[in-house]
Amino acid sequence: MEGKMKKYLMGLSILIFCANAYGEVVDLGEKNIYSETGFEKNLRNSTTSPFIITAKDIEAKGYTSVSEVLDSVPGVNIQEGLHPAVDVRGQGYQKARATVQLLVDGVSANMLDTSHMNMPIDVVNINEIERIEVIPGGGAVLYGSGTSGGVINIITKKYKGNNNIRGGVGYQVGSFANNKFDVSAGTSVGNFDFDVNYSKNRKHGYRDYDFTNSDYFSGRVNYNINKTSNIAFKYSGYRDKYTYPSFLTQKELDSNRRQSGNDKEINEKNRIKKDEFSLTYNTKIGDKNDLNILGFYQKTDIPSESIEDYTTEYKGMLAGQAAKLRGELSVPGLPARARIAMQNRLNALLAELGSTSSVDFRTVSQFKDTKKAIKIKDKFTYDNDGSNIVVGLGYTDNDMLRVAKRELVGKRVLADTKLDLSKKTFEVFALNTYKINKVELIQGLRFENSKYNGTRKNNTDVVDIKKSKDNWAGSLAINYLYSDTGNVYAKYERAFTSPAPGQLVDKVETAPSIFTYKVNNLKSESTNLFEIGWNDYLFGSLLSADVFYSQTKDEIATIFEGGRPNAHDTGFKSTNLGKTRRYGFDLSAEQKFEKFTFREAYSFIDTKILKDNSSNFEGKHIANIPKHKLVFSVDYDISSKLTVGADYEYRATTFIDNTNNNGKDKAKSVFNLRADYKLTDSLNIYAGINNVFGAKYYNSVVLDKSGEKTYDPAPRINYYTGFKYKF
Template sequence: MNKKIAILSLLVSAMSYANEDFFYEEANKGVKLNESVVSTTGFETSQRNVTSTVTVITAKDIEEKNYQSVTEALKDVPSINVIGDPTNPIIDMRGQGSKATANVQILIDGVGTNLLDTSHAKTPINTVPVENIEKIEVIPGGGAILYGGGTRGGIINIITKSGAGFNGGSISSEINTFGGKKGDVSYGTNIGNLGINLSYSRDDYKGFRDGDESDSHYFEGTLKYKMTEKQDISLKYSRFDEDATSPRGLTKENLNDPTSDGLVSKYDQLIVNDTIKDEVNLNYENRLTDDMTFNLLGFYQQTDIKSTNNYGKMGYAVENYMNYKDKKIGFKPKLKLKYGESSNLILGYDYINNNLTRDSKMVMFSSEKYRNDLTKETQSIFVLNTNQVGKFEFTQGIRYEYADFNTKRSYKKSSISSGNTTSNTSITKDTTMENMAYELVGNYLYSDTGNIYIKGERGFTSPTPSQLVDKINGVYIDNDLESETYMTYETGFKDYLFGSFFSGAVYLTETKDEIASENFTGMNFKTYNIGKTRRYGMELNSEQYFGKLTVREGYAFVKTKILKDLDTEIEGKEIANVPTNRFNIALDYRFNTKLNVILDTVYSSGYYTNNNNTGGKQNENIVSNISLNYRPTESLRVFAGINNVFNEKYYNSVSSDGKEFDPAAERSIYSGFKYNF
């Protein structure tokens, strides 16, 4: 508790001394407001005109804080809660809890990466090495007009470095006290109007616990051709290949050795996950006139995941095997038209065809095989119009989505001793759904630096194909599942006050027909609409400059409530896996142009791990990291740091019944270098 009081005191002190006499020159004041954001409109937009509490994690932030993965960078954002194993987590915003895989969209260069089957697989968020990232844009709440369903919690857009137009290269390497090693090399050059960039990364990851290991390779190649002064086309290919193992959860009795792999039975084995992801993006932009810009994004993704989970139960061996193959192809043309003095209109069309096959097998007293072939094809049109009248800016948006679902599921149960089939069932289902999203925003630009906005958004989350079928008493049956719909009301502001940058928002989201699932004995399950939920909260961000010291603070508050459910016992309860309070404070002190040190501290309150609000509960925790950067020359950066400085004891995850724990990493030290040539 003393540490928490000290951190709070430091925050209060920084705020109380926010005096213009201590700050940088007036010329530096507009940096945050002029910061470019792409994700809110699909085109470059300054923070000044963004009606959201956007957090932008720049390449400089990533480099100087020495983040090792996208997950590490996101954990420092108060509006984000990372649930589960940091190498393969659920990323939550605004209180989605474990449903965040369906209600927070993770994008890479504007293309969604969420897998089609959210019930068995998490979004592979750490496939892009941080060295290849130009910036990460975090947009809490909404985004349905531009990005369609599944944006109730918000969007995270990972924007990579194109490399085209860059002459030169870099090489970097790093080690840590857990035994992990990583290295990166990149090179870019221009040949006339053609820009070429190649990069390769190797990460020999070792985690805090025994058996938490992976070996990954990443390659990216980009070509960018300047066709004319107004036309550009780029082609990017990337491949991520990882072999990983994970330890098992620990019981309370085994927590005295938190580094243990959790293999207590002679049948227990490490969990194995092998992932390969191939991605191709084609981007064409034509600035037709000064008032008209056309953009076309085409993409192809394929993600293969093989998972093995063998363990002991009741003195018997249990074997689990799953093989996923997720394919996604699509294209997104957009046209931006400027009219009047400061008004613009964006017209767009999205086509996405997403197919996933999942083969799985479980062997215990019998052999059970499952086959899923799932397809979801969506076609959408959207319009986003912005009018400016004096100091007032008004935005109206509408999106129509047509989705075509095809679901094929089969199940076969056989006797281990004889091999004879004892149960066999299958189903094929085709259905379509239509959904609409709307947005209205009013933004008052009351000064050169300040604005206040109010907005309302009606969005949706349509089901996955697998959710349209239940399995009851060993037989697949249709259900009448509907799309979730939500209404979000939000008001917020941005401004420079007393030389400091501030932004904040308060919001209320109510969801109707939220999708829930229930598993029964014997691998039976059903999916249904639970009725109604409510989420509300606020977000605050600020930044001050005291000569050589920069101070950044962030705070997120969220409350959730299940208003109506088929299970009346959870009505009135909080949604699981949602901390009420999270805040961070970062102190960046620059001794001179060559040396700086950053102290970053994040606090997260405890939370329930099931909707009954009983059993397991994640403990509150406060984690501090220190990073040191030294630049002896313009080309060389040497760095070192300490993660979890005060050796805080907490968990990556706690099982819903409170019986199994995954201890988070304790104190570790790292060091490395980066050389540009």
């Protein structure tokens, strides 16, 4: 089966490019990219192979979330479920929290705590998005630490200079009691532009106990100082209340894949609260200088609390201790003093057992992330050919607070952990592009200093953290513009990822179920990337291809005992793996044949741990990274008003863990259908079916504490329909 799939994928990749020779000319317009330098740039001047998804694409495909959009991009993998995780170019889902940067209008959405929580990616109203730019494996000079996987920049709509009232309203219903409502409005008055957006999403998921109820609001005021200068203030807020089911054992999965996996009733409260304020100033100084200044404040708060009845377990524990003491008291020759002490302890246990009618087990956790930053960039064009240099500096003050407490209410505290840590980063960079006729030479250099400070407390054990780390990134590239539409490039980039503050301390087991925390000597990891790529317009289609090879030294990994992350009763350590390697290629194309539009994309990646501190991982493939991903879509314009379409996504199997000894998860092979009907120029209705053939696959497969596989099943066939009205 695997061999047949490889042949099929290779044949399809050849077909992608051969098919363009017969395509009808399509006027796609001029393509630009903003995320590579921080300023607008024509795609043919790019030394990356980016994937760009526009508002038009989002509307045509009926996407309802950022994670859905990103899942359609080759080289990007989404782990669905609670707080979807995103991975670019084979980092692995947990690793990508630190090595893939997610930006919203240039503001980083990544959290400082990379050990426990995925960065919230579905906090933006999908209808507010103008475009999403995905730059695989690039951006270290401009964006700094955490870009070896790539950069995802979500750019929201910014209306300007229209005195009419503008806006829209939409509503969608779907399977699992999914209800989504959107509304937006805006206008311009004199030199001011005003816009507001609101989105409400309430749904029950595929499985029992899967529920989310979220609200998103944003408001923007822009003042046009003159034709070349503006200043804009934006606020966005996100609120979410949610619950999520447990992983299922194989037996539970076979019995009912939609069950919650919770063996008892749980009173649970989970929240996400995110607020962001930003101020952006853009101006042109003379004819040669473009200046951008961005300041922002961002606060994310994720509190959780769960209470469950623990009476049976608690009484069982007391009874077990009492039985053990009775056995010890029956031993002949026990010293009198010891016998008295043990008898007193037994009496206390029996009294406690008799007086206890109910006991609650309470778990409280809270993740807080606060970020304050100022970023300054200036683009200076220094000759008539358009040669330019972008210079920038910035300062980011990022604080994190993580609190976790587990207790038997009124009886005893089992765990009480508090991390109060900060990372303050100063950055300076320069990115030069020198143009000689049809050749562009690009050089970039970045310096970054990070200072760590704070404490980590576990019950009465307190560890102080105070460190400073210097890092640098660099890039060299050559871009050849061989035609009016095409370019071919080669580049080298050195990227780095500095540790998160929480990774500087290990949790070490000193006795059975007894842990202490110790500061480690974790180093920053560095990545060397080599890439050759090609972009062009041929027969009205944007074509892209790239081949890449990267090697990471001192790759940071957090290893949990038993392979089970986020377990309170297991130890963990952050370590530098000796060396890892990734190589692969990406292909994408589009063709139009009269009323048909075809889009194809394919990515291949192979990963390996070359050197490791232990023999468990050396020579193994990195977990949760599919070698193959194929995305295919077709749209057919039945009339000027009615369009129908279909999508197919294939994602190969992946190893469950880095030992490669516990097998693989299941491949994802999903077929979707959709239709859109334009009632008027302002109103359209749409509908769709996801996973038409009801394929069985999993959001995630992990090992439990005993080493057995547990599963989070993904939805099978599901439906949606809705309308959108614009004015």
